Amino acid sequence: xxxxxxxxxxxxxxxxxxxxxxxxxxxxxxxxxxxxxxxxxxxxxxxxxxxxxxxxxxxxxxxxxxxxxxxxxxxxxxxxxxxxxxxxxxxxxxxxxxxxxxxxxxxxxxxxxxxxxxxxxxxxxxxxxxxxxxxxxxxxxxxxxxxxxxxxxxxxxxx
Numbered sequence: 788x789x790x791x792x793x794x795x796x797x798x799x800x801x802x803x804x805x806x807x808x809x810x811x812x813x814x815x816x817x818x819x820x821x822x823x824x825x826x827x828x829x830x831x832x833x834x835x836x837x838x839x840x841x842x843x844x845x846x847x848x849x850x851x852x853x854x855x856x857x858x859x860x861x862x863x864x865x866x867x868x869x870x871x872x873x874x875x876x877x878x879x880x881x882x883x884x885x886x887x888x889x890x891x892x893x894x895x896x897x898x899x900x901x902x903x904x905x906x907x908x909x910x911x912x913x914x915x916x917x918x919x920x921x922x923x924x925x926x927x928x929x930x931x932x933x934x935x936x937x938x939x940x941x942x943x944x945x946x
Contacts, residue, residue: 797918800940801829801885803932804916808881808942809836812914817880818843820908822867822901827855829885840880845871868900871908878910887918894919902926909945917941 788796808814819837821830824846831854833842845863849856856862863870867886882905887894902923905915914929915921918940926943 796936796939800931800935801916801918802832803935804940804942805829805832805836805883807932808914808916809833814914815880815910815912817878817910817913820871820874820877820879820882821845822871822882822884822904823886824849824851824855824857824862825885827851829883830857831855833881833883843874843877868897868904871904875904875907877908878913879908880910880913882908882913882915884915884917884919884921898922905943906945911945913945915941915943915945917943 818841819833821833821842821844824830824844830842830844841861842857843861843863844857845867847866849862849864884901886897898919902921905921906923906925909915915926920941921943925946927946929942929944931937931940931942
């Protein structure tokens, strides 16, 4: 499969999962955490799907489109593994992490801290959607929407 086709499938899976979470899963109250703002497309989608909900976005540097920037105080720049720790206990309803690089060695480094960070950020019953697997005993695997190949994206609920 070409990299373009893989990219399209990943974004389609991401959109379908986020739509299912926002519209069909009875998302609990609480803020949303976006790890990896990038261009801001996913942030913009979440902002539209969850109007009025606080969305805190983290990234190493700001590369977002100006129309997709969080308000002041809700964009946290720096090394995500460090900056997001200050939000532990925030009781997030949803944490979305799109920080996979496509390089196994770099993704392996993220997997050393990301699962525990997800648990620390989420409220009990909160949902984590991630482009990389989050292996942690406090995260229960949830089924993906129909048509999304296992391993393409990952969905969890914090126990």
